[in-house]
Amino acid sequence: MANIKDVAKMAGVSVTTVSRVLNDYPYVSAEKAEAVRKAMEECNYQRNINAVHLSKGKTFLVGVVVPFSNHPYFGLLIDGIANAALTHNYKLVLIQTNYEEEKEIEALTMLKNKQIDALIICSRICDWKAIKDFTQYGPIVLCEDAREKEVSCTFVDHYKSFSIALDYLHKKGHSRIGYCIGRKSGTNSKQRHSAYVNFLKENSLSFHSDFIFSGCFNFEDGVKVVTEFVQMKERPTALLVTSDQVAAGILTCCKEQGIFIPEDLAIMGFDNQPISKVMHITTLEIPLVEVGRKLFHQAMDGERVTHEEIPVKLIERETV
Amino acid sequence: MANIKDVAKMAGVSVTTVSRVLNDYPYVSAEKAEAVRKAMEECNYQRNINAVHLSKGKTFLVGVVVPFSNHPYFGLLIDGIANAALTHNYKLVLIQTNYEEEKEIEALTMLKNKQIDALIICSRICDWKAIKDFTQYGPIVLCEDAREKEVSCTFVDHYKSFSIALDYLHKKGHSRIGYCIGRKSGTNSKQRHSAYVNFLKENSLSFHSDFIFSGCFNFEDGVKVVTEFVQMKERPTALLVTSDQVAAGILTCCKEQGIFIPEDLAIMGFDNQPISKVMHITTLEIPLVEVGRKLFHQAMDGERVTHEEIPVKLIERETV
DNA sequence: ATAATTTATGAAACGCGTTTCAAAGCAAGA
DNA sequence: TCTTGCTTTGAAACGCGTTTCATAAATTAT
Incomplete structure (x- = not known):
């Protein structure tokens, strides 16, 4: 494969000039530029991008x-x-x-x-x-x-947005609120958790560790949540679900189990993914x-x- | 930032030797190798990967x-x-x-x-x-x-798999079968279409152009399909849906509209995505x-x- | 007409690691 | 002792485009 040197030789110019043509720099006469272009075409020249990267450091x-x-x-x-x-x-x-x-x-x-x-x-x-x-x-x-x-x-600001969501549920009459999250660690999860804890404290609500469902990433993880949910003696009446996918899974699963939404369980999704619209899920839009x-x-x-x-x-x- | 030359100088060896150490080549004495390693650490040497790429052509x-x-x-x-x-x-x-x-x-x-x-x-x-x-x-x-x-x-082999699916539906008693697809062009789509056409021919079934729904990629596209479906005078009794996502969307939407699955409409998905399991969708598994x-x-x-x-x-x- | 710019062009250095080739040192076998 | 065959090591070439610097030519300004 031809390199810039070959092109230069063919066009009867220096490599610098070829480079100038290649990069649309000024100060190249029309004739030479033409000669270079012709030479490049003739030998099917292709710039070696790795050389460019090395040279440019980019x-x-x-x-x-x-x-x-x-x-x-x-x-x-x-x-x-x-x-x-x-x-x-x-x-x-x-x-x-x-x-x-x-x-x-x-x-x-x-x-x-x-x-x-x-x-x-x-x-x-x-x-x-x-x-x-x-x-x-x-x-x-x-x-x-x-x-x-x-x-x-x-x-x-997941602290803020979680607070908004929690207040919304609270105003709707819920005081037994749980949430579903992907993983417990992670900056976002921690912010959410502290919003949750503060919300409980401010409203003098008690903390139930089993109201927090972790490992919720995908639609199918909704199944786990519902399975756990139905086995609980003291159930939450509302769930904040940090992913619409999971919310949709929960919804689907609840329908099967005869759990009515929102009567038996209120669900609030996150992201406003297209699926939440189709399934009429109340959600917190994040323009991803x-x-x-x-x-x-x-x-x-x-x-x-x-x-x-x-x-x-x-x-x-x-x-x- | 230090380069291989600097390291060589510091370690009192040639760049070749440094390169050898870098790439775990044999024929380097233990002492020199150690000296090189020490030098690299001392100057926080980091190999410029673009130079490697240029040199290796990879x-x-x-x-x-x-x-x-x-x-x-x-x-x-x-x-x-x-x-x-x-x-x-x-x-x-x-x-x-x-x-x-x-x-x-x-x-x-x-x-x-x-x-x-x-x-x-x-x-x-x-x-x-x-x-x-x-x-x-x-x-x-x-x-x-x-x-x-x-x-x-x-x-x-989408021809084969479409044929399998069509035969399956046919054996289940369906003779008014339609399908949903992403785009009509594309190698896979063409194969599927010709399987469809041949299936109809072999079973002496008539072709309804409105039994083919295109533009079906995502969950939410299921809505379109159902909207069209309910307006049809002559409806298909079964639908091959080339994506479980779309199948799930159709299913969800049908439930809302009081269309019973599979009684009113049989749905067959594709891929065997997790969602199909949760929603009990009959599907053709493709191990993506x-x-x-x-x-x-x-x-x-x-x-x-x-x-x-x-x-x-x-x-x-x-x-x- | 002369100085000051601007335009045009190429040689050479640069970015940097890999690889080939030659040479030297050393041990084992004949 | 001599040859053969590793083991070590480094100089130099190579992959290839970009950029700096110097030079020369052509304009423009004074």
Whole structure:
């Protein structure tokens, strides 16, 4: 395969001139530019992108860390990131971690390596300390409340939004409220939990540890929740479900079991995924595609550290 | 930042020796190896991966072309690819095309550029001709029946599987069968359609163009189908739905409309996604994660062109 | 007409790790 | 003792495009 030298020779110019043509720099005469273009065509020249990357110290790749890629939450997020990347001629390197810390470190190392220009971490298991060490190597942006930290982030104030949801349920007459969550650790989960605990305290409600269902990620996890629910002696009357998928699963399962929604159990979803509309699930809208887009822009604007809060919106439908 | 030269100088050896240590080559004395390791640590040396890529002509990146990443079908496929990639120390470059041909060409160009070592195309809109021109630049593998073509593929024989499903419905007494599909063009869709047409012919059944519902990708698309369905004068009694998501949407919507499944309408899904189990949808299992894994392995084994057919399995549940 | 710019062009250095090739040292076998 | 065959080690070439710097030519300004 021909390289820039060959093209230069063929066109009777220097490699510098070829490079100038290649990159649309000025100060090349029309004739020489033409000669170069002709030579490139003749030998089917293709620029070796790795040489460009080495030379420029830039790859036009952005790493995206997600635990799973087949989950609608991350799917939508990736969608937003991917579409923003598309318009900026960046490509995404998908790093699926399955929540293994090792994989997250690998992603961070890619940044250190200069294999990617920036890194977007959609969800993590690793310590902030681990990340901090890598901030010097390039922009890292988080999808969580990192206002206290020296990296950019786009986030939902989950404390606030959980409080809103809890108050809403409380106003509707519920005092036995539980919630379903993916994993218990994680910045977002912790914020939610403290909102929950504070809500109980402020309203003098008692804490039931079995009102908290963890491990809820997908539609099918709704089955587990309902199975547990029916076996409970003291049941909650309302459930905050941090994913519409899970809420939909719970709904479906409850119908089978003859549990009426919202009479027997009120359900409040999160995200406002399309499925929640179809199933008339009351939910808290989080514009994930927009979050994704913002994350990408922050990754691009690596110099500036910004913290963007995304407002959520309560969407009333028929499950509360 | 220190480079290999600096390390060599610090350790009092040549760059070659450093390179040998870096790559675990034999023929380095223990003392020198130790000196190199110490030097690397001292200056926090990090190998510039782009230089490696340039030198090796290899990037350990595999491109994955998908139209959307937030769809469970592609989610599962990506999952399989990603996990296989993980174990082989490859990373994925996600190219979300939204079915724009231009983006597909861009992905192919990345292969030509040597920016990726191989390309997996999960679904495409572009012509085979367009792809053919790029096969010379590296392994391209397709997720469709490409037995006639000189690229590797992992595929489901959609003609066969559609026939199986149609026969099953027919044996259950249905003669007014329709189907729901994502897009009408596309290799898979065409295979399915011809299976459908042949089935009708062989059983002397008449063709109703309105029994075919296209644009069915997601859960929410089920709504459209049901809306159309209830307005039909002559309704099908069974529907083959090429995605469990859509089948689930149809099911949910039918329940609302008082349409009984399977009495009023039999539904047969595809993929055997978790949702189909929860909702007891009879479906045709396609092991997408395994398909993904195979696609990756074929991409790795670029030399050999193989065509792997994936068998499907009918899973009887309660919607037929 | 002369100075000051602007335009055009190429040599060479740079980014950096890998690999080939030659050479030297040393041990085992003949 | 001599040959053969590892084991070690490093110089130099290689992969290839970008960028800096110097030079020369052509304009424009004074």
